[in-house]
Amino acid sequence: MSEEKLVWPGSALLGPVPPVLVSCGAGEKANLITIAWAGTVCTQPPRVAISVRPTRHSYGLILESGAFVVNLPTTALAKAVDWCGVKSGKEVDKFAALGLHTAPAAKVSCPLLAESPVNLECKVFQRLSLGSHDLFLADVVAVDVDEALLDSAGKLRLERAGLLAYAHGDYYALGRQLGKFGWSVRKKKPGGKKPRK
Amino acid sequence: MSEEKLVWPGSALLGPVPPVLVSCGAGEKANLITIAWAGTVCTQPPRVAISVRPTRHSYGLILESGAFVVNLPTTALAKAVDWCGVKSGKEVDKFAALGLHTAPAAKVSCPLLAESPVNLECKVFQRLSLGSHDLFLADVVAVDVDEALLDSAGKLRLERAGLLAYAHGDYYALGRQLGKFGWSVRKKKPGGKKPRK
Numbered sequence: 001m002s003e004e005k006l007v008w009p010g011s012a013l014l015g016p017v018p019p020v021l022v023s024c025g026a027g028e029k030a031n032l033i034t035i036a037w038a039g040t041v042c043t044q045p046p047r048v049a050i051s052v053r054p055t056r057h058s059y060g061l062i063l064e065s066g067a068f069v070v071n072l073p074t075t076a077l078a079k080a081v082d083w084c085g086v087k088s089g090k091e092v093d094k095f096a097a098l099g100l101h102t103a104p105a106a107k108v109s110c111p112l113l114a115e116s117p118v119n120l121e122c123k124v125f126q127r128l129s130l131g132s133h134d135l136f137l138a139d140v141v142a143v144d145v146d147e148a149l150l151d152s153a154g155k156l157r158l159e160r161a162g163l164l165a166y167a168h169g170d171y172y173a174l175g176r177q178l179g180k181f182g183w184s185v186r187k188k189k190p191g192g193k194k195p196r197k
Numbered sequence: 198m199s200e201e202k203l204v205w206p207g208s209a210l211l212g213p214v215p216p217v218l219v220s221c222g223a224g225e226k227a228n229l230i231t232i233a234w235a236g237t238v239c240t241q242p243p244r245v246a247i248s249v250r251p252t253r254h255s256y257g258l259i260l261e262s263g264a265f266v267v268n269l270p271t272t273a274l275a276k277a278v279d280w281c282g283v284k285s286g287k288e289v290d291k292f293a294a295l296g297l298h299t300a301p302a303a304k305v306s307c308p309l310l311a312e313s314p315v316n317l318e319c320k321v322f323q324r325l326s327l328g329s330h331d332l333f334l335a336d337v338v339a340v341d342v343d344e345a346l347l348d349s350a351g352k353l354r355l356e357r358a359g360l361l362a363y364a365h366g367d368y369y370a371l372g373r374q375l376g377k378f379g380w381s382v383r384k385k386k387p388g389g390k391k392p393r394k
Contacts, residue, residue, distance in 0.1 A: 005316070006344060007303045010243040010337035013315055014267060015355065016362045016371060017236060018213055039214060039236025041248045042327040046207040049246065049332075051238045070211060075375060082381035106204045118210055119202070128323075128334070130239035135246075137325070137332075140207035147203060158212065158365040165213045165362050165371055166378075168355040174213060174362055175372030178272060181363075184279035 012037075015167030019081050021071040021116060022050060023102070025061035025089075026109045030102055032094045033058040034085030036166045037133060038070065046140040048122060051133035057089040062136060066124045067108040070140075071116035073164040075173045081164060082171065107142040117146040117161045209234075212364030216278050218268040218313060219247060220299070222258035222286075223306045227299055229291045230255040231282030233363045234330060235267065243337040245319060248330035254286040259333060263321045264305040267337075268313035270361040272370045278361060279368065304339040314343035314358045 019036040037051035048070060052059045062068050073081045080098045087094060095102060102111035105121045112119040122138035151157050165172045216233040234248035245267060249256045259265050270278045277295050284291060292299060299308035302318045309316040319335035348354050362369045 004344060005300070005309075005341040006347075008340045008342060010317070011340055012237045012240050012243045012245075012337070013269075013317060013340055013355070014215060014217070014235065014237045014245050015269070016213060016215055016360050018211060020211070037237045037239070038211065039246065040209045040211045040234045041246065041332050042234070042330045043209050044329040046209045047327055048209075048211050049236065049238065072210075072212065078375045079381045082376060082378065086379055086382050103202070112202075120207070120210060126325075130242075130244055130334070132241040133239045135238050135334075137327075140209070143205045143208055143210055144202040145205060147201060150203075156365065158210070159367060163213050163364055164375070167360055167371070168353065169378045170356060171375040171377075173372035173375060174364070175370035178275045178361070178368040178370060179279060180368070181279065181366045182283055184276045185283050 013168065016165035016172065017167070019073055019085070019164060019166035019171065021073055021077065021081060021084055021113055022058065023069045023071060023113050024058050024065065024067070024110050026065065026111065029061060030095065030111050031058050031061055031089035032084045032100070032113065033089070034081050041137060047137060048120060048140055049135050049137045051130070051135050053133055059134070062124065065109055067110055068122050068136070068138065069105055069108065069110055069112050070120040070122060071113035072118040072161065074117065074162045075164055076162065077115060078164055078171050105142070106144065112144055117149055118158070119144040210365065213362035213369065214364070216270055216282070216361060216363035216368065218270055218274065218278060218281055218310055219255065219265050220268060220310050221255050221262065221265045221307050223262065223308065226258060227292065227308050228255050228258055228286035229281045229297070229310065230286070231278050238334060244334060245317060245337055246332050246334045248327070248332050250330055256331070259321065262306055264307055265319050265333070265335065266302055266305065266307055266309050267317040267319060268310035269315040269358065271314065271359045272361055273359065274312060275361055275368050302339070303341065309341055314346055315355070316341040
């Protein structure tokens with residue numbers, strides 16, 4: 001590390017972020033848009049937020065239905081993720097063009113992306129206009145999980161999904177696991193104090 | 198991929214997310230807290246959001262000063278990231294306990310984490326109570342960048358930082374680069390059409 005840092009004007013350099021494939025609309029109007037400005041905002045109740053430019057085709061679809069699905073991207077979907085961030089659903093059926101498939105959601109009108117191993121079904125409860133982007137705050141009302149991600153005890157092993165990350169214009173696979181939450185304070189003996197959640 | 202998906206109740210499964218080290222407070226009250234519920238919410242103006250439990254010591258510090266710094270975590274900081282998410286600044290000086298250092302910020306009262314290669318100085322403009330967590334929405338008013346991350350042309354090479362990701366209780370290094378934004382539509386010949394931003 002250098003001793004000196006450069007001071008730059010503010011910019012959107014937070015990363016890595018999840019470049020999620022958001023599905024919205026329904027039926028023939030179903031669309032996919034890549035959103036990297038996405039995050040969890042509350043644990044209980046489970047809530048997420050995504051930021052969408054009002055100029056995007058998906059913006060109107062989300063506004064109209066008040067719902068969307070956050071489909072977690074995998075390395076196998078990397079090129080589709082990039083393409084869905086660049087192309088517009090006004091001009092092309094992205095599912096058809098990419099050979100991807102919809103599947104019905106349990107709790108919202110818009111479809112899941114079948115090829116994504118984890119889908120968060122979301123209902124919008126608030127929208128904030130922030131400038132270039134509007135922030136949609138939403139309740140996660142259901143989660144669809146590929147059974148292949150469960151171990152023999154029925155526990156979700158998300159590391160099997162091969163999730164995709166995005167930082168400063170680059171897409172990355174996740175690399176090596178460095179530790180589990182709480183590992184820095186975990187005692188080696190059984191019966192050690194559990195970390196605070 | 199299995200043909201069937203399991204439908205679960207909603208939960209906070211969005212990932213990977215950035216487990217950032219947020220510095221807040223000032224002087225002897227300076228503190229570090231790990232926040233994985235963090236994201237970019239607007240490009241222009243550059244704005245981020247972090248979610249903090251009102252029970253956390255840092256919550257009051259952020260509320261009081263209306264400012265915080267998002268320090269991007271690296272794999273070298275992984276154990277500190279975990280520890281700062283588990284311990285409370287009420288009980289311990291986290292900088293001292295971890296041998297980490299503060300550095301003055303350019304535009305806000307709270308310090309930077311010197312060991313983080315990229316620091317986003319943030320001023321809160323709105324707070325939303327969402328349940329277990331409050332969402333602090335903030336303008337990124339300055340960014341501090343370690344000169345070691347710049348290439349000979351002065352371009353930021355964030356991939357050199359060794360950023361840290363978090364998903365479903367696990368910390369990860371970033372793995373291999375899979376492509377750059379727009380690569381799915383980039384023509385191979387020079388002078389090809391540039392992707393839309």
